[in-house]
Amino acid sequence: MPQQDPVLQFSVTCLDLLEPEKGPPTFQYLFYELPLPALPFRMERFYIINCWINGHGQFRQSIRIVDTTKTKKLLDTGPQEFALGDPFTPWMAINQVVEFTFAEAGSYWIQTFLNEILVREYPLTVRLTAGGVRIQPPGSDARIRRFSARLM
Numbered sequence: 001m002p003q004q005d006p007v008l009q010f011s012v013t014c015l016d017l018l019e020p021e022k023g024p025p026t027f028q029y030l031f032y033e034l035p036l037p038a039l040p041f042r043m044e045r046f047y048i049i050n051c052w053i054n055g056h057g058q059f060r061q062s063i064r065i066v067d068t069t070k071t072k073k074l075l076d077t078g079p080q081e082f083a084l085g086d087p088f089t090p091w092m093a094i095n096q097v098v099e100f101t102f103a104e105a106g107s108y109w110i111q112t113f114l115n116e117i118l119v120r121e122y123p124l125t126v127r128l129t130a131g132g133v134r135i136q137p138p139g140s141d142a143r144i145r146r147f148s149a150r151l152m
Helices: none
Strands: 007-018 026-030 033-036 041-053 057-066 073-076 080-084 091-102 106-114 117-128 147-151
Touching: 007 106, 007 117, 033 041, 041 057, 041 080, 041 106, 057 091, 073 091, 080 091
Parallel strands: 033 117
Antiparallel strands: 007 026, 007 041, 041 091, 057 073, 057 080, 057 106, 091 147, 106 117
16 A cells, blocks of 8 residues: 555644553543633643644654744654554654743644644633632642554
């Protein structure tokens, strides 16, 4: 079968996830914006999960977070290699982002690249809010940095 670029089935952000011994993970606290009590604000951890499908061959994904002006890279995972053998079997990448600081309000941008080509970009809006908002789920372990992938 010839090489066929996959499709990014989804890219989501969440504060926590459950990974059972069998089956796919359960994403908890999905978010598209962060109402924060003060800025700058350091997030202990959050996740960016990408799922690729409908491809065949060897690939590299990378994820970036850029600032509100899209001029400065704040996070770059670097290349993450993966292979797809069956177009109908997805590949999921779970990236844990730790100790990330949001310096100002506005729309930060999450970018996903396939073989160094931008395939998806979406905003993550940070805004100030009155009152205390709990951002991290209980029991956070901010020292773990990981990238994991598995075929489902």
